[in-house]
Amino acid sequence: MTDRIKPIRSESTFFRLDGSRTGKGVVLLYPDRLVSVKIYVEYVCWFVTVLILDVVAYHVFHVIASWLVPFFGILLGGVIGRAVDRWLAPGMVAPGAGNTTIIPLDTISSLRTDRSGGLAGLFPTETVVVTTADGTEYGFFGRTGSLQAGIASALAERGREVRATPLGLAVTPRAVDSGA
Amino acid sequence: MEMAESAALIRSESARRYVDGRMGRWGVVLLYPDRLASVNVRAELWGCFFGPVAMVAAGWPVTADAGAFHAIIGVLLGSTIGRFIDRRRAARKMAAGGAGATIIPLDAIGSLRTDRTTRWSGQFAVETLVVTTADGTEYGFRGRIGSLQTEIAGTLAGLGREVRATPLGLAVTPQPVSSGA
Numbered sequence: 001m002t003d004r005i006k007p008i009r010s011e012s013t014f015f016r017l018d019g020s021r022t023g024k025g026v027v028l029l030y031p032d033r034l035v036s037v038k039i040y041v042e043y044v045c046w047f048v049t050v051l052i053l054d055v056v057a058y059h060v061f062h063v064i065a066s067w068l069v070p071f072f073g074i075l076l077g078g079v080i081g082r083a084v085d086r087w088l089a090p091g092m093v094a095p096g097a098g099n100t101t102i103i104p105l106d107t108i109s110s111l112r113t114d115r116s117g118g119l120a121g122l123f124p125t126e127t128v129v130v131t132t133a134d135g136t137e138y139g140f141f142g143r144t145g146s147l148q149a150g151i152a153s154a155l156a157e158r159g160r161e162v163r164a165t166p167l168g169l170a171v172t173p174r175a176v177d178s179g180a
Numbered sequence: 181m182e183m184a185e186s187a188a189l190i191r192s193e194s195a196r197r198y199v200d201g202r203m204g205r206w207g208v209v210l211l212y213p214d215r216l217a218s219v220n221v222r223a224e225l226w227g228c229f230f231g232p233v234a235m236v237a238a239g240w241p242v243t244a245d246a247g248a249f250h251a252i253i254g255v256l257l258g259s260t261i262g263r264f265i266d267r268r269r270a271a272r273k274m275a276a277g278g279a280g281a282t283i284i285p286l287d288a289i290g291s292l293r294t295d296r297t298t299r300w301s302g303q304f305a306v307e308t309l310v311v312t313t314a315d316g317t318e319y320g321f322r323g324r325i326g327s328l329q330t331e332i333a334g335t336l337a338g339l340g341r342e343v344r345a346t347p348l349g350l351a352v353t354p355q356p357v358s359s360g361a
Contacts, residue, residue, distance in 0.1 A: 009296075068249045083300070113327035126326050145307050146294040149329050152345035162345035164333035169345065 005030060007090055008154060011147055012042070012082040015101075016127065016139030025099070026089035027140050029150055031157065034108075034130065036138070037089045038099040042081030049077035105155055107132045111148050112168025114139075133173070188212050189274075191331055192267045194224060195323035197282065198308070208270035209321045211332060214339070216289075216311065218282040218319070219270035224262035231258015286336055288313045292329050293349025295320075314354065 007028040015022045015036050025038040050073030057069055094100050114127045127141040128148045140147065152162045152169050161172040190211045197205050197218045207220040232254030274281060295308045308322040309329050321328070333343045333350050342353040 068253075071253070072249065083304070111330075113330060115327065124326070128327075145305065145326060146296070146309075146329055148327055149294055149345075149350065152330075153347050153349065156345040157347040164330070164337040164343035164345075164350065166334050166338040168334065169330060 005090070007035075009147070009150055010086045010089060011140070011142065011144050012085050013140040013142035013144060016137075016141060018137050019139070026085050027144075027147070028089060028093070029147070029154060031154060032105055034103040034105065034138075034151065035093055036101045036103075036140070037092050039085050039089055039092060041084045041088060042078060045081030045084065046074050046077035049073040049080065101138070103130060103132060103138060105151070105158060106160075107134070108151070108155065108171050109133045109173065110168055110170050111151055111162075113144075113148050129168075189271055190335060191328065192270060193321070193323060193325050193328055194263045194266055195309075195321035195325055198318075198320035198322065199282075200318050201320065204322075208266050209325075209328070210270055210274060211328070211335060212274075213335060214286055216284040216286065216319075216332065217270075217274055217278060218284075218321070219273050219278070220280065221266040221269045221273075223265040223269065224259050227258030227260070227262025227265075228255050229258070231255055231261070234258070282319070284311060284313060284319060286332070286339060286341075287355055288315075289332070289336065289352050290314045290354070291349055291351050292332055292343075294325075294329050310349075 007030050010026050010028045012025075013027050013036075014024045015027075015038070023038040024040060024042070025036060028035045028037065050070055053069045053073045053076070092099065095102060108130055110131045112129050112131075114129055116125050125141065126144055127139045128144045128151075130138045130140070130151070132138070148169065155162050155171060162169050163172070164170075190213065192208050192210045195207070195209045195218075197203075197207055197209065197220075205218075205220050206222050206225055207218055210217045210219065232251035235250040235254030235257065238250075273279070289311055291312045293310050293312075295310055296305050297308075298305045306322065307325060308320045309325045311319045311321070311332070313319070329350065333352075336343050336352055341355065343350050344353070345351075
């Protein structure tokens with residue numbers, strides 16, 4: 001069973017669960033849920049582009065271009081691999097399967113972005129941390145861009161109240177019908 | 181004075197600045213506890229030009245055939261160093277009074293949103309943070325701005341302003357105006 005609905009947005013990230021690294025793949029934002037899918041095509045692309053560049057370097061420059069080939073292979077393979085990952089991910093969403101984690105947007109209680117400086121601010125890294133009502137923290141580490149704001153807008157679209165706090169964005173819990 | 185200004189800087193990002201969608205200028209956007217500042221600096225552009233020249237010149241005697249590879253590495257390295265220099269220069273310019281800088285007081289901000297333009301069926305995205313002030317002026321910051329939008333929102337919340345998410349971005353509730361009564 002796959003999910004072929006087009007997501008609002010998708011980002012290639014590493015996953016963390018309560019601070020522990022759990023894998024790599026793509027996070028997909030749908031109007032009602034956030035889905036993380038583990039997928040590793042990027043690594044295959046690294047290997048393939050390094051191999052292709054090695055062959056090209058040997059035939060064009062008549063040298064195995066030492067450190068340049070792995071450098072460009074990983075750079076180019078990363079760009080291609082991330083795009084392929086994001087293209088394949090929506091088709092790999094399988095509820096209940098080990099590679100898929102589904103976070104219904106209604107269970108989200110807060111959002112924040114943890115930022116590390118990385119070499120005097122030259123290479124900053126960001127982790128979007130999504131906390132659910134049961135206290136579980138799902139981390140998305142990588143080039144997430146404005147994912148946090150995107151999730152907040154999707155929540156607002158669903159009628160949820162999301163307010164900024166100095167520590168991030170807080171989602172007001174949905175009023176529970178008492179049934180009276 | 182310089183020390184105090186540097187300590188107050190919350191975050192800086194290299195970005196191209198637009199005012200009402202026009203006048204794109206390279207520079208750095210700096211977030212302070214009470215204002216957002218945009219300073220025009222161009223070391224990153226110079227780095228993109230001189231980086232490849234330096235790399236090709238350095239590698240020429242050894243690996244003349246791989247000049248194209250060296251040029252690309254030069255662009256990456258030159259722009260990275262340039263970005264670092266830009267941020268330091270921008271912070272120093274602000275510390276020296278911020279002459280020529282565009283200052284947006286945080287109290288004047290009415291809304292924040294991120295415009296996303298995508299290429300190749302959404303595989304590559306360019307983000308522009310749009311800050312709209314109370315008088316309707318739209319300041320756009322295009323580049324790797326990451327979570328700058330929510331960081332500005334957090335800073336506004338720290339100032340006691342109410343910031344709520346809407347389907348179109350983040351809306352800042354206007355500051356109540358004292359009637360003077």
